[in-house]
Amino acid sequence: MSRFRPSRTYQHELDVRFPGDHVPGWARPLVEGQLPNSAAWLVELPRRAGKTWLAHAVERARADRPSLRVDLRSTAETVRRRGLACLRGGRQAPAVSPGCVVLVDEPALVRGADGGPGGPGGLGGSAGGARTHRTAWGDGAPALGGVGPAALAAGLEQVRDAGAVPVVFATPAEQLLLAPHLGADAPKDVLRPPRLTDAECARMADRVPEWAPGVVAMLREAEPAWLQTPFLLELALQTAEEHPALRADAARLATAAYEEACGRHQYVPQWFHDGLAAEHRAALRARRWRDAGVEAGVRDAHTPPADDPVIVRHLPDVLRIHHITDLHHGGGLRDNVDAKDTSQAGQRLAELAGAGSPLDAYLEHVRQLAARGRAPHLVIATGDLVNRPVDADGETALAWLRALEDHLADHPDLRPDDPRVLLTGGNHDVSWELCLDEDPQARHRWFARVFAPYPHPDLHEPDTAARRVYVTYPGAGLRVALLGTAESGGEPAHDRDRERLARFRADYVEAADAADDEAVRRIVLDFERHDPGVLARGVLDRLKSEPGYVTLAALHHPLSPVPAVEIAPYSGVVNAGQAKWTLAEAATSLVLHGHTHLGFTAAERLLGTASPWTTRIAGAPALGSRESDERNGYNEVFVAREGGAHALALRTVRYEAGTWTPAHPVAFTPGAPDETPLRVLCEDPAHL
Numbered sequence: 001m002s003r004f005r006p007s008r009t010y011q012h013e014l015d016v017r018f019p020g021d022h023v024p025g026w027a028r029p030l031v032e033g034q035l036p037n038s039a040a041w042l043v044e045l046p047r048r049a050g051k052t053w054l055a056h057a058v059e060r061a062r063a064d065r066p067s068l069r070v071d072l073r074s075t076a077e078t079v080r081r082r083g084l085a086c087l088r089g090g091r092q093a094p095a096v097s098p099g100c101v102v103l104v105d106e107p108a109l110v111r112g113a114d115g116g117p118g119g120p121g122g123l124g125g126s127a128g129g130a131r132t133h134r135t136a137w138g139d140g141a142p143a144l145g146g147v148g149p150a151a152l153a154a155g156l157e158q159v160r161d162a163g164a165v166p167v168v169f170a171t172p173a174e175q176l177l178l179a180p181h182l183g184a185d186a187p188k189d190v191l192r193p194p195r196l197t198d199a200e201c202a203r204m205a206d207r208v209p210e211w212a213p214g215v216v217a218m219l220r221e222a223e224p225a226w227l228q229t230p231f232l233l234e235l236a237l238q239t240a241e242e243h244p245a246l247r248a249d250a251a252r253l254a255t256a257a258y259e260e261a262c263g264r265h266q267y268v269p270q271w272f273h274d275g276l277a278a279e280h281r282a283a284l285r286a287r288r289w290r291d292a293g294v295e296a297g298v299r300d301a302h303t304p305p306a307d308d309p310v311i312v313r314h315l316p317d318v319l320r321i322h323h324i325t326d327l328h329h330g331g332g333l334r335d336n337v338d339a340k341d342t343s344q345a346g347q348r349l350a351e352l353a354g355a356g357s358p359l360d361a362y363l364e365h366v367r368q369l370a371a372r373g374r375a376p377h378l379v380i381a382t383g384d385l386v387n388r389p390v391d392a393d394g395e396t397a398l399a400w401l402r403a404l405e406d407h408l409a410d411h412p413d414l415r416p417d418d419p420r421v422l423l424t425g426g427n428h429d430v431s432w433e434l435c436l437d438e439d440p441q442a443r444h445r446w447f448a449r450v451f452a453p454y455p456h457p458d459l460h461e462p463d464t465a466a467r468r469v470y471v472t473y474p475g476a477g478l479r480v481a482l483l484g485t486a487e488s489g490g491e492p493a494h495d496r497d498r499e500r501l502a503r504f505r506a507d508y509v510e511a512a513d514a515a516d517d518e519a520v521r522r523i524v525l526d527f528e529r530h531d532p533g534v535l536a537r538g539v540l541d542r543l544k545s546e547p548g549y550v551t552l553a554a555l556h557h558p559l560s561p562v563p564a565v566e567i568a569p570y571s572g573v574v575n576a577g578q579a580k581w582t583l584a585e586a587a588t589s590l591v592l593h594g595h596t597h598l599g600f601t602a603a604e605r606l607l608g609t610a611s612p613w614t615t616r617i618a619g620a621p622a623l624g625s626r627e628s629d630e631r632n633g634y635n636e637v638f639v640a641r642e643g644g645a646h647a648l649a650l651r652t653v654r655y656e657a658g659t660w661t662p663a664h665p666v667a668f669t670p671g672a673p674d675e676t677p678l679r680v681l682c683e684d685p686a687h688l
Contacts, residue, residue: 003207004238006231007265010056016196016203016230017050018057026193027054031061033101033165037185040104040156040166044175044192046304047275048267049229051169054193055103058167066100068164072147073106086155088147094155098163104156109149109174153181172304173277195228204233208241215240215247222250225309226257232309235261254309261310268314268643276303278684284315285642285682292318292638293374294649294665296678314643316412319476322376323635324362325556325594326622328428329397331387333357333624358632358655359400359624365660366407375409376636380480382594382620383426383556385451394450401454413476413641422471423456425486426556426595427531432490436502443490457484457539464538472549477641479546481553481588485533485573533557533573533595540579545587550639550646550670553583553591560617562600571595581606584613589648589670590637591615597622599633599652601666605673613671618650631656638665640681646670647681 008014017024023031030041045051059067070082079088083095087104096102156166170178179186201220205212219226219236226236239257240246246253261267272281279301286298287306306312369375381401386393401421408420425447434442444459458467471480533556545551559576573579583591584606600619605612621633633654640647651665667678 002238002241004204004234004241006234006238010053012057012060014207015053015057016200017054017193018061019203021061023061026191027058027061029191030058030101030165030167033062033065033099035160035165036189038183038189039153039160039186040168040182040189042175042179042182042186042190043167043169044172044190045169046308047171047270048231048265049271050193050231051171052105053230055105055167055169058101059103062101066097067103068096068100069103069105071105072152073108084155084159086158087152089151089155094159094162094164096159096162096164100164102159102164102166104166104168107147107152107168107170107174107178109147109152109170109177149177149181153178156182171275172280172302173275176277176279176301196230196233200230201227201233204230204237208237211240211244211247212237215253218248218250219253223254223309225307225312226254228308235265258310258313262314267310271308272311272314277301281684282682284311285640286679288315288318288640289638289649289678289682291373292320293636293662294318294638294651294678296682298679298682312412316476316641319378319411319413319478319639319641320374320376320409321378321380321552321637321639322366323380323382323554323592323618323620323637324623325382325592325620325634326384326426326597326625327359327381327397327400328384328387328622328625328627329359329400330390330393331428331624332626333359357624361655361658361660362623362634363400363403363407366404370407370409373409375407377409377411377414378420378422379404379408380422380552380554380592381424382554382592383424383486384428384594384622384625385423385426387428389429389431389446389450391450394446398450398453411476413478414473415475418473419455419471421454422480422482422554423451423454424482424484424554424556425456425459427486427489427533430486430489430531435490440488444484444486455482457482459484459487464536464542467539469539469542470551476639477549477644477646478639479549479551481543481551481583481586483535483539483553483555483579485535485555485557486531487534487536489531491532533571534575535573535579537575537578540582543582543586543588545585548644550641550648551586551588552637553588555591555593557595558593558600558617558619559591560602560604562596562598562619580604580615581609584609584615587613587671588615589646589668590650591617592635592637593617593619594622595619597625597628598630599635599654599663601650601652603668603673603675612673614668614673615671616648616650616668621652621654630654633660636662645685647676649678 043054055069059069068082070079070084072079072087076088079085080090085092086094159166168178175190201216202213205216215237226232236253236257239260240253243256246256280303282298283301283303284306286296289296366375385397405421429447431443431446437443441460441462448458448460455468455471461467469481471482557573559573559580596619598619599621602617603614604617605614618635620635621630622628623632623634631654633652636651636653638649647667647669649665649667651663653660653662665678666675667681668675
């Protein structure tokens with residue numbers, strides 16, 4: 001027989017907060033019948049936190065003193081028989097004795113519905129029939145026996161005037177509606193029961209002393225949020241009871257308990273949607289954006305602690321992604337300081353002023369973000385990691401990426417083995433001297449070898465079916481498509497150049513005892529070349545939508561013209577239209593690219609597709625190169641998950657006067673035709 005069942009009806013012998021005749025200090029004003037400062041005590045608890053058990057416990061603790069418990073969801077006739085029709089807007093005086101504690105459970109408040117019997121507040125003539133009103137938690141919810149806050153407050157005042165002590169057990173949504181009607185002193189009368197104490201947790205675990213105390217100790221060390229309320233702890237212990245293999249694995253136990261809460265117990269609808277007001281939900285959502293570094297413009301509202309373990313998984317921290325591109329290690333990098341004085345003293349002054357490149361400044365920037373709790377969780381680099389693929393520059397780039405990894409932040413939706421840095425190669429990452437090799441993939445092997453520790457589009461694989469396409473983060477509901485556009489990079493611009501190169505290489509290798517690869521490389525660079533961006537058809541054919549996921553794509557060359565004029569052959573993707581169509585069909589929300597050294601954002605909606613879809617496209621400034629018409633910088637992408645739904649925001653951060661300055665963010669939902677202000681994204685969706 002199960003010893004743990006969080007949804008059971010009240011049983012005193014299982015009440016860990018009120019064991020035996022013990023009354024916790026915070027509950028004594030209720031048990032002792034102390035008069036509130038206003039019209040009523042307000043005991044505020046989220047749903048599934050034990051309000052009804054607390055009402056029963058107070059009633060039992062007053063067994064030798066008068067008390068009266070009423071559930072306002074009951075029919076009007078039931079409430080009338082209890083002598084408390086006044087709480088439903090009735091005209092009858094309350095039938096209570098002086099000193100009686102009246103415990104009002106489930107007030108089922110209805111916003112903007114006040115009146116007397118038969119009116120919109122009292123529902124006096126309905127005998128409990130269901131009507132649809134604007135409830136404390138939204139529009140269109142059936143309010144069985146619902147009452148307006150002003151009508152309930154008036155009834156509570158009558159109860160208090162009769163010498164009784166009114167106590168209302170309310171959710172945060174109900175407290176928000178009712179408190180303004182109770183008088184100026186109402187805030188003094190709000191009681192918020194504290195989290196479970198160690199002794200209370202131990203009492204629950206003592207039901208099965210063989211293993212439950214060990215589980216409680218494990219949760220206290222690794223997942224202490226599950227020790228907040230009796231319901232949560234009992235749910236975790238029930239899960240451990242049903243799945244003994246999880247008793248030694250806190251992470252798996254917490255995940256299983258979360259799934260049980262969402263499935264069998266409908267915890268999120270009860271706690272979040274029914275128990276909070278729209279203002280609370282908006283404030284919680286806005287708080288996530290604010291913690292991520294983006295201000296949503298929503299007024300904060302008092303909400304329950306935001307570390308409820310189920311809600312944290314339903315509404316996790318916003319995922320931060322840095323999109324960097326065109327690092328050009330080994331190439332011409334912009335200087336942070338124009339050090340014209342080359343003397344030792346001048347160089348010392350330059351060091352003090354922050355000499356170096358934007359690549360150095362970015363690492364320091366991320367280190368500072370980490371110190372403030374705002375470092376990126378993921379980094380996507382979209383090509384041109386080096387200026388030319390030589391081992392020395394590759395090692396420099398690799399060391400730089402490793403230093404960057406050291407500062408990345410953890411996120412609850414990411415597993416320890418999830419890759420945190422994703423790469424795509426650019427035209428500068430291609431071995432041009434191998435462009436005439438009989439194997440078309442030879443030019444990509446250097447990049448694949450040097451950057452093997454990081455996921456990238458496996459252009460060195462001739463079979464497109466063998467290449468990596470999506471990197472998936474199941475916990476975050478996120479996919480990133482890594483697309484290689486430098487497939488044919490380094491091609492000679494003219495056939496005559498190709499023929500000359502072929503003759504030269506053959507003659508050189510035949511004549512030399514040992515081929516001087518560096519000499520060949522220098523000669524290859526002298527020839528006119530182009531770097532066409534192209535996406536292999538075999539890769540495009542593998543792009544598919546995945547329900548429940550938000551999808552990003554990363555590539556080097558731009559898919560759309562940018563607001564700058566560059567006269568160059570093949571500066572974009574030659575099959576861009578085909579690629580954009582396929583990416584839209586695969587429900588790709590955002591495409592990240594580099595190559596143009598320009599921060600740029602666009603939204604493209606292809607008409608005539610199976611379902612309307614808008615794909616956002618964002619180029620980032622070059623992070624390190626001085627070959628740019630604008631300041632160096634990067635893009636910051638924010639992904640907010642709520643259950644299985646996602647919202648995104650994007651902004652460009654530029655390095656100006658030694659400071660990383662973010663632009664105003666652009667926010668949107670996947671595939672939506674228009675952008676949405678963050679303030680609006682924090683509000684409830686229209687269907688709720």
